[in-house]
Amino acid sequence: MKTQGFRFIISGLVSAVVDWGFTALTQFLFGFSAGKARLVGFIFGTITAYAINRRWTFQADHSWKRLIYVAILYTITGWLNMTLYAWGFHLLEPSVPRLAASIGAFVFAQGIATVLNFFAQRMFIFKA
Template sequence: MPIELPFDDEEASTDVDLKTQIIRFILTGAGSAVLDFGLTMLLQYGVGVSGGIAKACGFVLGTTVAYLINRRWTFRAEPSTARFIAVVALYAVTFGVNVGLYSWLSHLWSETVIYSALAFVVAQGVATVINFVVQRAVIFKIR
């Protein structure tokens, strides 16, 4: 039995309108981004882990939480092996984009908390747009 999050008791369906999906995706993404950012900054500035590795760890935590919530609440989709494989492929791409942008911007700018936060926002924003478009248009259409 897959892990389920108790956001509502209605049966899952893909009949959620675009506006509702966008609002739910943003709320889910904001919460997941807080986890991602918190772990990234804690590892990088609290523990002394390199920026790329810290961001990678934050990304994995944030995207795992986001997927679990988005599958059930935002897109109201049933569990699917094909969908899970598609999500893993998408997350591999957005992982490269997100961590790559963060690392690249971190090398361009001074390594301070402010510039790291700015690099995080830019990388997260680009990855979020890619994630929403691909999840809505492709992944949560898979049966």
């Protein structure tokens, strides 16, 4: 589990770069709205995470069923992530600078979503 956890974190970092890269590219270069750009980034980041986690983290064969399960899982945890971010930002904003509130809320929300994603994938989607 330790190796899978480490690989999951590395996969998450790579996927976050892809996610943010597509978000920024579509928003600032192609003029998408922030919401639409975020959706594009989320989709590409999720596909990247699935591909890396399937092959490297969990070493599983391709399966359309798994892909659908991961898409459902990431949709749920994506919603949870955005909800926790908004809640955390709202909670922190009155007492700390806005940038600190944003970073704190992001780390809190992403941390919870990442832990849930790891255990759901390890226990259900990519179980041996």
